[in-house]
Amino acid sequence: MTCAAIIVAAGSGSRARRASDTVAKQYLEIGGKAVLLRTLEQFLANEKIDRIQVVIGSQDNDLYNEAIAPTLTGQLAEQAKAKLLPPVHGGDTRQISVLNGLKAIKTENPKHVLIHDAARPFITDAILARCFESLKEHKACLVATPVTDTIKKVDAKGAILETIDRTTLWSAQTPQAFDYAFILNAHEKAFNQTLHAFTDDASVAEWVGEPVHIVEGSPSNRKLTSQEDLTMAETMITPTASRPLTDIRVGTGYDVHAFDEGDAVIIGGVSIPHTHKLKGHSDADVGLHAITDAILGAIADGDIGTHFPPSDPQWKGAASDLFLKDAVRRVKERGGKLSNIDMTIICEAPKIGPHRPDMRTAIAQLCQISIDRISVKATTSERLGFTGRKEGIAALATATVRLPEQED
Template identity: 90%
Template sequence: MTCAAIIVAAGSGSRARRTSDTVAKQYLEIGGKAVLLRTLEQFLANDQVERIQVVIGPEDDTLYSAAIAPALSGPLATHAQAKLLPPVYGGDTRQISVLNGLEAIKMEDPHYVLIHDAARPFITDTILARCLASLKEHKACLVATPVTDTIKKVNAEGAILETIDRSTLWSAQTPQAFDYPFILQAHEKAFSQKLHNFTDDASVAEWVGEPVHIVEGSPSNRKLTSQEDLTMAETMINPTAPHPLTDIRVGTGYDVHAFDEGEAVIIGGIAIPHSHKLKGHSDADVGLHAITDAILGAIADGDIGTHFPPSDPQWKGAASDLFLKDAMRRVTERGGKLSNIDMTIICEAPKIGPHRPAMRASIAQICQISIDRVSVKATTSERLGFTGRKEGIAALATATVRLPEQDD
């Protein structure tokens, strides 16, 4: 057999874990597919790669099976069944994981081997062809790109010591391509001498004295190591997709209304029987007013008085859900989403507790969000101040809004 590929997928990838995820980066999805699957598809579709050995974490069997399932039933199913070998487990370091992969393909007896990071899904046929062409003349090849940034050497305090000449500097990528018998022997020698922490396979080749030759890669063949990299990858796959909602905004709102003669107060869109009503130009819903201001504050779009001035007679007696719906419209027009609402009602009376479930449901319905994203609390002011004297009701609200990340 001429060429095999080892895909190293045994790392934990903690830097790229999203807040709600507990899996390594190679099993996260970009564009609806696991990163690992996108990487494998490049090698499955390449006619020069005859066998593929994936090295996975000892606890990742289920994740691996789920990730590759589409390849076993989709357009590449025939290639997958012919090329994809059963996975093997990695070790405590990348070097040991690669050695396990190299030993697993001994029976395949390949002439060449390409060793590639699972978290580099944008490898191309052009780069693979360059690797195999270089291997006809060299035993060890490294895909890399020229360093284009100015490089500074600094001391422990962060002060610049010197500017490094970048004309001879290259940034290493994968695959790293080798004569198979050579790199297997080099890895076995390093392991036998208890050297387990080489960070890439080219370093192992250098350690045994073999010259490693550069094969030009591509800036797009980057390793996905952070959340920012995953975001970039989503954009590369689908340039027209909306920007991810990673701009987190928090706003606060505060409102007060005095009591007036009446039979009920309206709070959170719910009428609560009481000896008084709340006095205001609209329906005086102190809760919805505070929430509206919190949302407007989160998107830096004025306040309720800016958009619905009390001097305008058209808002006299208006239901306050109109104001809140308008604030939600402004969030939507910015491509954002409301994440949660936390509202506190401050009063001596009426009792808020019995009406909290109805308030939460009302606010959730107005904002078109799940009720578990709405919190309603109540407290007294220990008979201090105007609320303590039962002269009115105050409300404090906090809203979290997620907006698309924009370049400054």
């Protein structure tokens, strides 16, 4: 194997969090996608990278799985299946996390490795190409940009002591690219000598005496370390975000599922005890299916079957919240917002009324909108038709979406 990439995503990212955030910055969304996913997509799409090893926090398995879920159905699904290795857990420092990642790919036996921060989602193919070119001649390469600001040295009280000559100063970025065997050996030596606080991998290479060569980076390849950075990134990803959301779209969805042998039905994300279950390729949540199709209809983006074909065995028994989350993501990627959801369940049994509050709560959480924008109603068909004969359940849904006004 020629080249592997290690994506370091084990940090807490506390500086970038808003007061309401409970997850690290790499799992926060910009333009409808987790920062980590946007970073991964750049490496998945690059033909010269054969394997990708992500290093995550020991408590972040669920966050990681949710963040990368869109790769299962997106344009890079095949690359993800071929390249993306199961994640490994990091350590107490970035250096230990990288070492864990390096050890995890040892059986892959790569010739080169790129080590990249998950919080740098704006890496480009041009920068990666320069890394590959530099690795032809050097064991250690560092993506960096020349310092353009005037640099001041100050004392503990903030008084300027001197102006630093910036002509030889560069600001380090990632990826940092290495001969794999060399950087693994260097990291192991540092660890064995209880030196665990190197802040980047180029420093480890310097410590063992290997020259590190500069690869030109880009100012846009910045690390998202603050809330201001996330706001900037959102603007870069969705330039339409500044436009008023005056393009109002309405979509409708309709779904039907027959009864099958069982003891509960799942409707609107809520399991309801019943004499039967609903039959379907997934979990047969007739309510969430109708809502998903309504949202997709509002943005004219096909239907559930378009994105999650029932002929694909990977969706057998899948939880329908996966489909709804994907539809919500598609709205966000267009810079839009869900305005409201109105769902009607048509059945003779079970009784929907007692479960309506839980359904509204579940749908509001999945759609990431307030509960006062979710309506759940129920009716019978007066014993007419298949629902009247208690052969199944039907659901109708209407979704209103606000999109940025398009320029003519």
